[in-house]
Amino acid sequence: MAVLNWRAPVIQVSKLDQNGKPDNNWLTFPESVRNSSRLNTDPGNETIAEDEDGGIVDSFRTKGRSVFETTIFVKKGDVKQIEDTDGIVAGNFAVRWAPKDAATTGVKGRQMLKTSVSVVETWSSDEGSRLTYTFSGLVPGAGKRIVEEYQPEPTPPSDGGGTDG
Numbered sequence: 001m002a003v004l005n006w007r008a009p010v011i012q013v014s015k016l017d018q019n020g021k022p023d024n025n026w027l028t029f030p031e032s033v034r035n036s037s038r039l040n041t042d043p044g045n046e047t048i049a050e051d052e053d054g055g056i057v058d059s060f061r062t063k064g065r066s067v068f069e070t071t072i073f074v075k076k077g078d079v080k081q082i083e084d085t086d087g088i089v090a091g092n093f094a095v096r097w098a099p100k101d102a103a104t105t106g107v108k109g110r111q112m113l114k115t116s117v118s119v120v121e122t123w124s125s126d127e128g129s130r131l132t133y134t135f136s137g138l139v140p141g142a143g144k145r146i147v148e149e150y151q152p153e154p155t156p157p158s159d160g161g162g163t164d165g
Contacts, residue, residue, distance in 0.1 A: 030078065065136075114137070
């Protein structure tokens with residue numbers, strides 16, 4: 001049993017409906033390339049007001065940005081989880097990820113409620129085909145961009161495409 005909530009997450013995506021909510025048709029990604037799944041955040045820009053002596057009179061920071069990225073293998077018979085046109089994906093998606101061991105301590109799973117998505121396809125003779133999905137967090141309308149106490153119900157990817165079904 002793991003102590004940390006790391007390694008090989010279960011990753012699921014759902015297209016947003018016309019109300020900006022996940023349509024609850026969560027698709028499970030097939031296994032990710034080792035060490036490719038990561039959440040990157042930045043703290044936002046800081047503006048500082050200084051006095052003549054260089055002391056800080058006041059400051060404020062803009063909201064940070066969040067990006068979740070993962071790379072998956074493309075295997076024989078697989079279908080794309082998210083359709084794109086030259087790397088651009090139409091519409092917005094929710095993405096969630098959770099450790100395979102739901103009993104780990106700390107955050108059980110996380111989800112970004114509204115993202116724009118891009119995908120990059122790569123190929124090499126020693127690694128084959130791969131798809132790198134980038135989910136850029138958007139302001140969801142209400143609440144946080146990242147929900148930290150999501151309780152996952154992970155399902156393993158199905159053979160030949162990784163979709164639930």
